[in-house]
Amino acid sequence: MLEDEKKLVEQAKQGDASSFGDLYDHYVQPIYRFILLKVSSGEEAQDLTHDVFMKAWRTLPNFQERGFPFSSWLYKIARNRVIDHYRTKKPNTSLEDFLQVESEEFLEGARFETEFDIKIAVTEVKKAMKSLTEEQQDVILMKYVEELEIYEIAKILDKKEGAVRVIQHRALEKLKKKFGKTNEK
Amino acid sequence: MKNNVETILHSLQRITPDAGFCARSKAQIIARSQEEKLVRVNWAVALFAHKSARFVVGFASIVLLTTVGVSSYVASNTRSLASSFNNKALAQEADLLDVQIHIKEAVYYDESAEQIALALEEIAK
Numbered sequence: 001m002l003e004d005e006k007k008l009v010e011q012a013k014q015g016d017a018s019s020f021g022d023l024y025d026h027y028v029q030p031i032y033r034f035i036l037l038k039v040s041s042g043e044e045a046q047d048l049t050h051d052v053f054m055k056a057w058r059t060l061p062n063f064q065e066r067g068f069p070f071s072s073w074l075y076k077i078a079r080n081r082v083i084d085h086y087r088t089k090k091p092n093t094s095l096e097d098f099l100q101v102e103s104e105e106f107l108e109g110a111r112f113e114t115e116f117d118i119k120i121a122v123t124e125v126k127k128a129m130k131s132l133t134e135e136q137q138d139v140i141l142m143k144y145v146e147e148l149e150i151y152e153i154a155k156i157l158d159k160k161e162g163a164v165r166v167i168q169h170r171a172l173e174k175l176k177k178k179f180g181k182t183n184e185k
Numbered sequence: 186m187k188n189n190v191e192t193i194l195h196s197l198q199r200i201t202p203d204a205g206f207c208a209r210s211k212a213q214i215i216a217r218s219q220e221e222k223l224v225r226v227n228w229a230v231a232l233f234a235h236k237s238a239r240f241v242v243g244f245a246s247i248v249l250l251t252t253v254g255v256s257s258y259v260a261s262n263t264r265s266l267a268s269s270f271n272n273k274a275l276a277q278e279a280d281l282l283d284v285q286i287h288i289k290e291a292v293y294y295d296e297s298a299e300q301i302a303l304a305l306e307e308i309a310k
Contacts, residue, residue: 015219017215020214020215021211021215024207024210024211024214024215025207025211028202028207028210028211029201029202032200032201032202033197033198033200033201036200037197042203045202046202046203046206046210049202049210050210050213050214053210053211053214054213054214054217057214057215057217057219058217058219058220059219059220060219061219061220062220121193121196121197122197122200124193125193125194125197140194141194144190144191144194144195145194145195145197145198146198147198172190175190176190179189179190179193
């Protein structure tokens with residue numbers, strides 16, 4: 001969590017663009033990453049990330065902090081935006097179809113610190129994620145990539161913490177099997 | 186294996202968006218104005234929060250109940266009163282009354298004629 005986050009959020013709620021800028025700088029990376037791993041290309045991830053922060057800025061005056069970090073709210077917006085994206089843009093295309101897109105196209109627009117091994121990791125994760133439900137993907141990405149706490153994930157998904165733990169366990173079991181198969185090949 | 190999965194997932198943290206995109210996006214966003222703050226009022230709480238509000242709600246409820254009661258009573262009575270002013274029904278009633286009067290008159294004349302005849306016979310004797 002960002003230092004002085006509450007203060008920044010309060011100031012941004014009053015229309016302080018600079019405070020929102022600080023929040024943007026801090027959260028754009030995890031939100032972009034979360035979206036990138038759920039859509040077919042880096043460009044789409046950029047567009048959706050922009051939409052998420054635009055919505056956050058526009059509706060921030062109505063944001064009510066209820067004991068959860070600001071990031072939970074952002075992830076919730078991001079998740080809904082991705083769902084809308086699939087619903088409106090490609091009504092007859094499933095998430096699985098998107099995940100079939102070649103990794104080169106998928107990675108376009110994204111930047112990696114160590115290009116080679118990350119590209120391999122992304123390709124492996126993409127393949128393995130095909131076996132998971134959308135909810136399981138969300139939990140895995142939030143828990144192991146973004147390292148969110150279970151209570152935060154529960155808040156974002158509107159679920160009980162116990163239910164999130166069950167989803168996480170099942171998803172991890174599936175992934176272990178998938179990665180096992182991939183490594184055997 | 187679990188560690189392998191987690192390590193691969195963890196390594197994805199190194200994905201970062203393009204710096205140029207971030208700068209452009211942020212500038213566009215903060216150039217826009219925010220939405221007006223919605224005033225969310227919980228009416229149930231607002232209505233019963235103050236003593237005067239409670240009194241107003243209570244009084245208004247009584248007035249409303251009384252008005253509804255009186256108006257429904259008047260409406261039901263007006264219906265029977267209105268039906269009593271129905272011209273056709275009144276004419277029919279009047280006709281029936283007239284016939285009954287005629288019959289009673291006929292019976293009376295019939296009886297009185299008999300009595301007169303008997304009386305005349307008595308006198309003639």
